[in-house]
Amino acid sequence: MKLKVDKMSCGHCASSVGKAVHAVDPAADVAVDLKAGTVSVTSQSDGALIRQAIRAAGYPAVVVAG
Numbered sequence: 138m139k140l141k142v143d144k145m146s147c148g149h150c151a152s153s154v155g156k157a158v159h160a161v162d163p164a165a166d167v168a169v170d171l172k173a174g175t176v177s178v179t180s181q182s183d184g185a186l187i188r189q190a191i192r193a194a195g196y197p198a199v200v201v202a203g
């Protein structure tokens with residue numbers, strides 16, 4: 138799935154988002170594109186849970202694909 142994630146501005150943000158996703162699914166594959174403000178996640182877990190975890194970490198996220 139691909140998400141548009143607001144408020145990511147630096148590597149720390151990228152790692153916070155990665156941690157949030159991995160808290161839901163430690164096996165998830167996470168690719169953050171800071172410039173585009175997008176996050177690609179490959180995971181067997183429920184996408185809604187992943188989106189929620191990213192939001193809970195402080196980054197408004199919406200699913201844009203998958």
Ligand SMILES: [Cu+2]
Binds near residue numbers: 145148151
């Ligand atoms: Cu940051």
